[in-house]
Amino acid sequence: MTIAITGASGQLGKATTGFLMQQVNPGNIIAVVRDPEKMKDLSGIQVRPGDYDDPASLQAAFEGVEKLLHISSASYGAHATQQERNVVDAAKAAGVKHIVYISSVKLGEQPIFHGAQTNVQTEKAIRDNGFAYTFFRDSMYMETIPLFLGSALENGQIYHPAGNGRVSFVARTDIAEALANVLAAPKGHVNTVYDITGSNAYSFHDIATLLQTTKGLPATYTDIPADAFREELVKLEMPPVAVDFYLSMADSVKEGEFEHVDGALEHLLGRKPVRLEDYMRSL
Numbered sequence: 441m442t443i444a445i446t447g448a449s450g451q452l453g454k455a456t457t458g459f460l461m462q463q464v465n466p467g468n469i470i471a472v473v474r475d476p477e478k479m480k481d482l483s484g485i486q487v488r489p490g491d492y493d494d495p496a497s498l499q500a501a502f503e504g505v506e507k508l509l510h511i512s513s514a515s516y517g518a519h520a521t522q523q524e525r526n527v528v529d530a531a532k533a534a535g536v537k538h539i540v541y542i543s544s545v546k547l548g549e550q551p552i553f554h555g556a557q558t559n560v561q562t563e564k565a566i567r568d569n570g571f572a573y574t575f576f577r578d579s580m581y582m583e584t585i586p587l588f589l590g591s592a593l594e595n596g597q598i599y600h601p602a603g604n605g606r607v608s609f610v611a612r613t614d615i616a617e618a619l620a621n622v623l624a625a626p627k628g629h630v631n632t633v634y635d636i637t638g639s640n641a642y643s644f645h646d647i648a649t650l651l652q653t654t655k656g657l658p659a660t661y662t663d664i665p666a667d668a669f670r671e672e673l674v675k676l677e678m679p680p681v682a683v684d685f686y687l688s689m690a691d692s693v694k695e696g697e698f699e700h701v702d703g704a705l706e707h708l709l710g711r712k713p714v715r716l717e718d719y720m721r722s723l
Contacts, residue, residue, distance in 0.1 A: 442504055443623050444470040444536075446490065446527060447511035449478035451583070452542070452612055452619075456509065457482060459620030472501045492523035498530035505531075507538045509623060512562070516681040517554060524562040528569060538572040538630065540622060545579040545608065545635050546700035553692035554685045574622055574629045578615055579608040579637040579698050582719045585647070593723060596651055596659030601666045602644055605693035608637035608701045611714035618708040635702035638713055647720075654720045666690065 443460065447453045448471035460469055466484035473479055476487045490501035492513055502508065510527050513520040531539060543563055544556035551557055559577075566573050592598045615636055622629045642650075644661040651659035666687060673683045692698060705713050 441506050441626070442468050442470065443507045443509070444472055444488075444502060444505040445509040445511070446472045446492070446498075447514075448487075449473040449475065450511065450514070452616055453509075453511050454479075454482070455613055455616035456619045456623075457485065459617045460623055461485065463620060463624035470501065470505060472498070492526055495526045495530050498527055499533045502531055502534035502536055505534060505536050507540065507623060508536045509619060510539050510541045510562075510566075512542045512555070512559065516679075516685045517558075519681075520555070521558045521561050524558060525565055528562065528565045528571075531571070532569050536571070538574070539566050540574045540576065540619065540629075541566060543575045543577045545577045545637055545698060545702075547577050548697075551692065551697060552688055552695055553697055554688040556692070556697065572630045574631075575633045576615065576619065576622075577633060577635045579610050579635075579700070581612045581615075582609045582638075582714070582716060583612050585609065585719075586723065588644075589647070589651075592648075592651065592657075592659065593655070596648070596655075596657030598644055598648055598651075598659065598661040599664045599669075600644055600661070601664050601669045601687075601690045601694070603663050603694040604643050604645070605696055606641035606643045606646075606699040607693055608641040608699060609716050609719075610636055610638045610705065611719060614705060614709060614713045618705055621708055634704040634708065635700055636705050637700060637702045638716060639701065639706070640716070641699045641701050642716060650717060650720045654717065655723075 469485040471479050471487045472490035474491050479487045488501040490498045513523040543559040648659040648661040651657045
């Protein structure tokens, strides 16, 4: 069975490739990347050029592929939606049978989070095109926490407009290992949706408490107005579409879109997922 991974040079893609190499013949793994030079540290696998903005390159990269891991686009808004549609269309043209797709946890029909809005459309495109599918609906990665904390890792002061919303943070390495287990399985996981979460959901007040217990910081969380958060993002010279993306993420946390907790990850791993407390100690 030939397995391809899009975005294979990214953090999730490379981690998944590493786990997958332990379970299948590396020669049956195809890393699809914009820059093949970035995969030089993984020997034995096939590396093919493929760009989400270049459908022809994707179709060529997917030739002979039976199972495809489609890692969602890192772009924003309509651009991300089009890129992901390019992947689906190219997979259809190349004869791919099964797509494993990275989506958003507990996905509703009209999510607040802009990334999840793209996920809704991509999931529909995959289903409508008749693929066998496995959807990994991931909660937020633990590895994003330092981005939220900023200087709080030094002074303990967390500022974010997420209200009392909670997040079931999950370790990227756990997701990668679970993906590899699914990709390597000769059967099963077909037309299945997994909500991939940590074992508990945490508010930013809880994160502040963890900063106190794991780092000894006099930490507090301040729920700032969304307008103040927008001003800070604009100061970073982010493009407007990116500012809107991160505001939508905060709003979605506030409204509970990331609070769902599910046992699917533990089942796929055959062990307990990484605990947030242990991750925080490692920062």
